[in-house]
Amino acid sequence: MSKPRRTGSWRLAAAGAVLLAVITGLALFALDRGDQAYPPPLEVAGQVSREVLDRDNGLLRAYTTDSDVWRLPVRLDQIDPDYIKMLIAYEDHRFRSHRGVDPVALARAAWQLVSNGRIVSGGSTITMQLARLIEPRAERSLQAKLRQAVRALQIERRMNKDEILALYLTLAPYGGNLEGVRAASLAWFGREPKKLTLAQSALLVALPQSPESRRPDRQHEQARLARDRVLARMRDAGLIPASEIDRASAALVPSRRLEMPDLAAHTADLALRMQPDARTIRLTLDGGIQNRLEQLATDTAARLGPKQSLAMVLADGRTGDILASIGSTGHLDAQRSGAIDMTRAVRSPGSTLKPFIYGLAFEDALIAPETMIDDTPADFAGYRPRNFDRDYMGEVSIRQALQYSLNVPAVRLLEAVGPQRLLARLRRGGTELELPPGGAPGLAIGLGGAGVSLRDLVQLYTAFVNNGTARVLRDGSVVELKPPFEHPVMEPQASWRVADILTGVGAPQGAPRIAIAYKTGTSYGYRDAWAVGFDGRYVLGVWVGRADASPVPGLSGIASAAPLLFEGFARTGRDQVKFPAAPPGMIAQSHAELPFALRKYKARDQAVSTVADGSLPPRIVYPPQGARVALGSTSSGLLRPLVIKLQGGAAPYRLIANGEPLPKPTRRRVLNWMPDSAGASTLTVMDGEGRAASVSVFIDTN
Structure with a gap:
């Protein structure tokens, strides 16, 4: 009985050899005759997710393809080399030597087919699997296998091995709508595939063979068994020590799928609209800082009242690069109108423009920091400003007037320097205030009677870290070539005077103890709360309020926005930059040392009467x-x-x-x-x- 079985085995082997020869011959014939007329559709490689990166090429936000698939582009240098070695050893260990079709693997597959009467292994190389991914076929037939072989030979003639491997790792399925090792690594492990653990690498090797039946979130046990089979193969091949295999086998398999990175949604969405043809967009944002400040916004949302939101902009004041931009407490928070980017919304700035009024007054030598000024009721042609607490402090120094954000002294100085001149200086900083329809600029603009966005306000404040000259803010979302501002918002000495005064403003109760200068503001009717602060280099602006501009009782810059300003600076993780030394020619004088004319500020009507x-x-x-x-x-x-x-x-x-x-x-x-x-x-x-x-x-x- 044994001899007939040996004869049958030889017949099966012969049949397998004939099958292999037929496949190889047909493949070579088709390659020679049809390669130029019928090339492989490699343009599918360009159909990848659009992605927005930070300044260090970290992923901020990605978008699904038109077919609702996560397919992120990837290069081999972005993937753990140990994972690549494991993949090749498990799937196609002769990948580097064959020309797209592995005759040895095909012979083994043919033998298994005739020996078992069914397909046990396909004998597909990585290149053949790539061919199947480019042109999917549901059936597993001889004709489909022949087509894959022809395509594999064509692909190998057009691409080198690294290009083939990178494209395969971009298109391979990993369960659900995940395609490519990068999307899979982010979804299952929450990390880029640059450095994977042994257990993670084994799972990612196993998933493409049967991505749906091994999905970790739905078929958890099957995923674990498949991973362990990969590890066992590596152990049996002597590629990985048994002790490491045991530790990797004990590691947990993820049981749920993680969200894709979703940082800087408002800025990223704008970048895609403004650059519709770009597949990859790089912003100036710092992903780490953006993440920490977004977490601060999320943490703060629970403490804010119903429908309240916040916005934050952090900029490098010396370069103009925006390092973080938070448009709301959450872009999907419909209750708080999170879809609106409040960093760009035009709102009343409250008292945040007062430092620029004082700067102009310093320029004109109208005042010195220790000049005394009256904080008493005043009538400016029918305009009667009052302080936030509706009280008056009498005679105060200019330093105190700015630090306490007193309204009457600010309006007295604005009357002297002129509202039109203030607007002209703000234009030098790239900011055009939005005035009421048909309204001429009046004294009210000094207390918030005009509109400005948070981004423009932060841009203006960069003047205080650049000797009076503002920097154009850029985040990379819009391709533009604006030249640097040529004219200063204020003279260097005036800028330094204002910054020096603002460093003395007390921190909010319970705030982190950090050395920053800052100014707060509250708009009329308690609709907007502001705080803008800076050290020797970085400028951070905060807005709190409702996107629909409804009043919020109790809202104020010092109570609502300033604590976030200090906490935001603390969370940037960057070392604080010291304030610059006084410019040449600066003289510190006490009140008694001032020239007589500077000891007491007198408004124009007061001076004329004398x-x-x-x-x-x-x-x-x-x-x-x-x-x-x-x-x-x-x-x-x-x-x-x-x-x-x-x-x-x-x-x-x-x-x-x-x-x-x-x-x-x-x-x-x-x-x-x-x-x-x-x-x-x-x-x-x-x-x-x-x-x-x-x-x-x-x-x-x-």
Whole structure:
């Protein structure tokens, strides 16, 4: 009885050999005759998910393909090399040597077919499996196998081994609508496939063979058994020590599918709309910071009232790069209108524009930090501002007025510098305030009587970390080539004065103890709460309110937004940057040391009433008499110019330095003088009526 069985075995072997020869011959014939006329549809490789990356190429957000599949592009250097070795050893260990079809594997498959009367293994190479993924066929037939073989030979003629492997690992199925090892690794393990554990690699090797029957979330036990079979094969082949196999077999198999990365949804969605042809978009955002600040927004949502939301923008004030942007407490939170990006919504900024008013007043030498100013009831042609607490503090210093965000002093100064001039300076920072329809800019804009977005507000505040010049904010969502702003929002000395004052604003109760300067604001009717802060480099802005602009009783910048500002700075994880030293020529003076004209600020109507003819003589308020001014020098060795600020007098003004008049008179009260050398100098200013004022100063180069 044994001899007939041996004869039958030889017949089966012969049949297998004939089958192999037929398949190989037909494949080679088809390849030679039809390769050019009927190439493989490799363009499917371009049909991948669109993805938005952060500044370090980390995945912020991905989108399914048109067929609702997660198929993320991947390169071999983005995949754990141990996983690749395990995949090749398990699926196609002669992958690097064959030409797309492995004759040995086909012979084994043919033998198993004729020996068992059914298909035991397909003998498919990785290249043949890629061919099946490119042109799916439901049936498992000789004709389908022949087609795969032809396609595999074609693919190998057009692509190298690494390209084939990368494309296979982009298209291979891993259960549900997951295709590609990168999507699978993120969905099952919550991590990129750059560094996988042994157990994770084995599971990802096993899944493509039967992705639905081995889905970890639905067929958990089958997934575990399949993974362990891969591990056992690696042990039997002597590729992995038994001790490591035992540890990997004891590891848990994931029982649920994780969400894909979903960070910076508003910015990512805008980027896709603005760059419709881009498959991969890189933003300036920092994924780690974005994640931490989004978590802060989520944590805060539970403490906010019904329908309230928040927005945050963090920027590198020196480069203009936006490092994090949170448009709401959650873009899917319909109750809070989370789909609206509140970083771009135009709202009343409350008191957050006051620092720019004070900056202009410093420029014009109207005030010094220790100048006294009245915080008392005032009527500005029918406009009667009141403080937030509806009380008045009487006479206060300029420093106190800004730190306490007093309204009347701010309006007094805005009346002096002019609303139109404030708007012009804000335009230099790339921000156009939205005024009421048909309304001319008035004093109310200093207290929030205009509209601005959080992003524009943060952009304006970058001036305080750049010597008065704002930076264009960019996040990469919009392709634009805006030039840097050429003109400063305010002069460096004025910018430093304002920042120095804001560093003294007390932190909210219970806030992290960090060294930042900041300003808060609350819009009329308790609709918007703001806080914008900065250190020596980074600027963070926070908005809290309702997207529908409804009032929120009790809402305020100091109570609602400022705590988030401090917590947000603490969560960035970046080392704080110290504030810069004072610019050359800055002089710190107590109230008693101030020139008489700067000891008490008098509004225009107050000043006129003190002089019978309404004309004050000129006065040099900076530099003060006897000042020692350190100017420093330029790269070419020349001394930097000295800024001279005047009060009173009648234009035009002519400067006389050390007895030599400057050639051109000017109508400005701010003059620049370029000293020839260091040492003692006498500066005289003569106004249009022949009145003069003089000071003696010492120019220092240190």
